[in-house]
Amino acid sequence: MFVLTVDQIDSRHRSDQVGPILARLESAFGDRLATAPERTAGDEFQVATDDGPAALEIALLLVRTGDWSVGLGVGDVRTPRGDSVRAMTGTAFVNAREAVTAAKKRPARFALVADAGAPDLDPLIRLLLALRERRTPEGWELSDLLDVSPELTLTDAAARLGISVQAASQRALTAGSRLDREAREVLGSMLTIEGERIGA
Structure with a gap:
C-alpha cells in the first residue's frame, strides 16, 4: 500500500x-x-x-x-x-x-x-520535482493543457493558448513537458510493480 x-x-x-x-x-x-x-x-x-x-x-x-x-x-x-x-x-x-x-x-x-x-525511488521523484521547480507560469499553462488533453498536438495547444507554434514548442522544451510526462509514467509503473510485490 x-x-x-x-x-x-x-x-x-x-x-x-x-x-x-x-x-x-x-x-x-x-x-x-x-x-x-x-x-x-x-x-x-x-x-x-x-x-x-x-x-x-x-x-x-x-x-x-x-x-x-x-x-x-x-x-x-x-x-x-x-x-x-x-x-x-x-x-x-x-x-x-x-x-x-x-x-x-x-x-x-x-x-x-x-x-x-x-528500489529507492526517492531521488528519482525529487529529480522530477527539481525539474518542476524551474517551470514558469507559462510552462505550467502549456503542460497542464497537454495533461488534460493529451491528444492535442503542439499546433493545437498553440491555437488554444493564442500563441505561435514556435512559442509553444519553446515553452514545452523549457518546461520539460514531455520528459515530465514520460518520467511520471515510468515512476508510476515502478510504484505499481513494488505495490504488487508487497501484496504478493
Whole structure:
C-alpha cells in the first residue's frame, strides 16, 4: 500500500488548509483511494491507496501547491484492514511518518520511504520535482493543457493558448513537458510493480 502523511507548512501563521485539500483529493481521486483521506492531527492528514500512479499524482499535486510537507510511505498494511485511515496500521504508515519527518528538512518538501529491499525511488521523484521547480507560469499553462488533453498536438495547444507554434514548442522544451510526462509514467509503473510485490 501507499500512504501519504502530509503536514501543512507554517500552519501557525496561515489559515487551515486541510479541509479544502481533503475535499479536493476525494473529488479528484476518490475511486482510486482505499478509503476517504482523513485529518489525523490538527494540521496533518493521511491518504491511503493501492494505486501507485495515484499516490505519485497526489504527491506531485500537493508539492506543487507549496502548502505541504509530503511523506510517501510504501509498505504493507495489517489485515483485516480498518474502514478508515485512522483504523489502519502497518509498515506503510510507519514509513510515511518517517518520510514526512524527512520531507520537512528538504527544500522540495517531499520524501519517500519504502520497506527494505524496495528500489529507492526517492531521488528519482525529487529529480522530477527539481525539474518542476524551474517551470514558469507559462510552462505550467502549456503542460497542464497537454495533461488534460493529451491528444492535442503542439499546433493545437498553440491555437488554444493564442500563441505561435514556435512559442509553444519553446515553452514545452523549457518546461520539460514531455520528459515530465514520460518520467511520471515510468515512476508510476515502478510504484505499481513494488505495490504488487508487497501484496504478493
